[in-house]
Amino acid sequence: MAGTLTFRYVTYLATTPEKVWHALTDPELSGAYWGHGNVSDWRPGSRWEHRRTDGSGIADVEGVVLESAPPTRLVTTWAEPGAPTGRGEPGVSTVTFGIEPYEEIVRLTLTHEDLADEAEREAAAGGWFAVLANLKTLLETGRPLPKEPWTMP
Template structure:
């Protein structure tokens, strides 16, 4: 949290966050256009924001796209604002505004979390059927080779797959890319999205970045914006404590 407050103390860095709030997923060049500062200086400010986990970055070809990460701001809200009974800053409100913006060809949703674990264990948690059943409510089933089919099969009910797709890239234990589609819409490219898991080790911890792109409508964006934080929080709990949360977090009502 000290890094977050330090990052927010600078006016330039706050303006950079404002620019990303207005138009998420910008390149360095795009951010520099509205900041009267050299590229080197802007790069240094972005590095401070990334170190504080206030922004995340995703490579798209030769470009590096920058995204606002609201999680640290939400943590500040819970610790320093809610207890003083100030009006609650609604994370869902921010997600709603993002959903109302025009869809682009940039990644539609990016979520970053840090896990006290190893890349190998995070990879296993994403791909092992028994582990995914423990924290995700379904078994991820595949041989995880490029071109192979994968399925997310619910552990309760008749055992039908609720999500299917193809493994696009598989580089254990650092990168996994899959397509993502409801089985009822299989074969429809306009209803198929894409999920990328990037697993980056740093000493004794791992940064897991999940990018969900090519979503077909605003309803899908809203659904995954609520679902991914719950699933990944449960994964983090399982790997760090040895057990998932006692309740399924994605069933918690939004207020």
């Protein structure tokens, strides 16, 4: 059934929940490991944009902040630029970041749901694997991977 597929991924990081939250919500820092800056005031109901870091100001993804509970939970919609961005709208998926501290590490659970079909789920999975690997590397070493992982064939 369309719009019901989910991709979920869990990774563990040697960092703090506050640093993970900052890396997800700060435009400059998210741009360093993602190639796009995440731009919003991060209040529920606010718009957010996934803007290119090339200076063009182009947003390749847009959405609405559904939940914002720093530093443990962020939920947004995920949509094409110019399309409707509300939850439940056609073509709109939902992304949840769950950030759980455990002693000196963090469990980051990414859930991307309401995907239209298996091809969209596979594309999302490939992108998220690369982005989260780069996020983990940046937070644990102070620098992103030397080559953007999403450019690998």
